[in-house]
Amino acid sequence: MPTRPALRRCALVVLTVLTLTGCLAPRHQATAPTSAASSGTTDPALARFYDQVLEWTTCGEEQCADATVPLDWSDPEGDTIEIALRRIPASGGSPVGSLLVNPGGPGRSAIDSMSFFRQVVSRDVLAAYDLVAFDPRGVQHSAPVTCVDPAQLDALTAWVPDFSTDAGIAEAAARNGELGRACLERTGDLLGHVDTQSAARDMDVLRAALGDEALTYLGFSYGTELGATYAALFPERAGRLVLDGALDPTLDSGQVAAGQAAGFENALRAYVADCQTGAQCPLDGDVDAGLAAVSTLFDRVRANPLPTTSGRELTVSLAFSGVAAALYSQASWPVLTQAIGAAVDRGDGTALLQLADSYYGRNPDGTYSSNQNEAFSAITCLDDRPSADPAQMRADAEAIAQVAPTVGEFFSYGGASCAQWPVPAVPALESYAAPGAAPIVVVGTTNDPATPYAWAEQLAGQLSSGVLLTYEGEGHTAYGRSNRCVKDAVDTFLLTGEAPADGTRC
Incomplete structure (x- = not known):
């Protein structure tokens, strides 16, 4: 989204802004991490964050909770802030895990964009996963700037x-x-x-608090930079990541x-x-x-x-x-x-x-x-x-x-x-290669105005496990707004872990 005098706002501008309903009882608690592998930390100073139990309250048709993270990741024993989450439980009743989502920006609220995610994420994926939106630190519902x-x-x-x-x-x-x-x-x-690296570290706490061994994530536009940063910091816990409308974070x-x-x-x-x-x-x-x-x-x-x-x-x-x-x-x-x-x-x-x-x-x-x-x-x-x-x-x-x-x-x-x-x-981080990470699907649109296609090519090439999926068309991002070919490729990856062939064009 352009601003004067600079333009680097790579957000979706077609999102429907929701009027949030109040959060009411009853409460629902997440499953606490059960092992060091799921929590992902052996640092005693971080254990209180990684091992926290989320308390979910009913918010209309959805559920909401707050997760506690350090204000300053270099001083985890200092002040803390709250990261807001909103969840749509898996419609199939037996979730395989949580799918975290981000609509871009930086600055766009994922929580206020839940209607958008309901529209673009397929029914099969919504049946298999708890859909979890979170506002990164500094954004709208999470210690806002x-x-x-x-x-x-x-x-x-x-x-x-x-x-x-x-x-x-x-x-x-x-x-x-x-x-x-x-x-x-x-x-x-x-x-x-409120930098992206701190937000990515917050995401690993969210992963652990949600009880997931690895992060499953769908990020659009700036959300691809956030996802790539997570993979660079935590390659061993990067699960099925889809980065659509990619930024090259090294630029x-x-x-x-x-x-x-x-x-x-x-x-x-x-x-x-x-x-x-x-x-x-x-x-x-x-x-x-x-x-x-x-x-x-x-x-x-x-x-x-x-x-x-x-x-x-x-x-x-x-x-x-x-x-x-x-x-x-x-x-x-x-x-x-x-x-x-x-x-x-x-x-x-x-x-x-x-x-x-x-x-x-x-x-x-x-x-x-x-x-x-x-x-x-x-x-x-x-x-x-x-x-x-x-x-x-x-x-x-x-x-x-x-x-x-x-x-x-x-x-x-x-x-x-x-x-x-x-x-x-x-x-800046020295590298975004994320060696050892599972396949990461990078989606690019050939005439995307906000995140040019070349950036998707570059990001897929920088990631050691990057897989490029191309939509030949107009507009910003592709999943949920382009064609069946893109939808099926992304859905198959999220549901089975089978990535499309690198260089697939739709």
């Missing part, structure tokens, strides 16, 4: 930085620094411990930005070509002319933000977010055609603003459905700190513009996002 109020978040998402001068770059860095300081003031020490922020810029440019090109086959397309001429018309629209909105029926203006930052939101799924292309048409023909930014609001999780009453935007900034600035040197960022921006002339500007100058973040970044 808190930074600003909704009005301030509105201002941040609408803001249009000026990167044409050193002064403008410095202003962007300072403004993001102010956001970071607000996060630190409201969140406290947790802000320095730095600049490489991610360039890859996503090219991905969204290609997706926009595919959208324009499709649009021009219809009678109502507002983008005349050939595909290049259509892309030029989108660029002209961005320029027009940059100079003069468009009015909307809400009373809020559509800035160019919001206009691009609206376009990007619709490019995540081919099913949203007709909506994008209507939104662009209204903006081009009538100067009405309402529909594009609505798409942008759905992208950021903004409700019609001005509130936000989750803390996904703050959590995204907090997690990404801990995981990677890109160069903030103006000369380097300008060079990178020029390179990005070559591969993405229409949308490249929205992926540039990401170094300003974290330059003044108030907590230090976490050192």
Whole structure:
């Protein structure tokens, strides 16, 4: 999900946000780990976490519980935090284990996405496994990062930085620094411990507390980085892992930005070509002319933000977010055609603003459905700190513009996002090979805008046991939204452990 001035939000934007029901009795307890092999630790300081018994309460049609983990994994005897879980018991009545799920982000709430997982995970898998969603540390229901109020978040998402001068770059860095300081003031020490490696260590505690010898996991988008990190840290306990819409976790922020810029440019090109086959397309001429018309629209909105029926203006930052939101799924292309048409023909930014609001999780009453935007900034600035040197960022921006002339500007100058973040970044892992791990299925979509297909190829190659499954099509991620070939391959792997042949194409 793109933000200004950097884009590294690789989340599913088609998720239905749920209204959570209250948690009521009766209670249900998990089976406690019964051996060192299942708990996975011989460290006495960690035993209280690995050997904890989860207390499940009834939450509507589901069950919920909290697991305790260290705030700081380097100090397990210090403060603790709670990780929220939501469970759908196996419909078959005799679960073979738990299937942990993550929808991406970073910052997207898995607990609030349970309706999405009910739709995409097949009935056979739901019959065999307890489906368990958890919010990673810092996200929504698990010790959430808190930074600003909704009005301030509105201002941040609408803001249009000026990167044409050193002064403008410095202003962007300072403004993001102010956001970071607000996060630190409201969140406290947790802000320095919401990194992906800590979240992956939490997952191993969840595995043990759920009574599973090995982790079974389905992760989408950023959830693939979380899953790959788990495999790197705990290869001997990595069971049946499916990583769909893969990130290459060895890429730095600049490489991610360039890859996503090219991905969204290609997706926009595919959208324009499709649009021009219809009678109502507002983008005349050939595909290049259509892309030029989108660029002209961005320029027009940059100079003069468009009015909307809400009373809020559509800035160019919001206009691009609206376009990007619709490019995540081919099913949203007709909506994008209507939104662009209204903006081009009538100067009405309402529909594009609505798409942008759905992208950021903004409700019609001005509130936000989750803390996904703050959590995204907090997690990404801990995981990677890109160069903030103006000369380097300008060079990178020029390179990005070559591969993405229409949308490249929205992926540039990401170094300003974290330059003044108030907590230090976490050192990267040396390797993601995960030697000794069971087969790990990596799913890539050939024209995925947010996680380019090349990243799936790269991740599958880096994992010592990686198996590449390819969906030839459009959109972000494949399982549950593409075709029977992908569904059957993933289901067979989850149900039997039999991975598809490496290089299988669907």
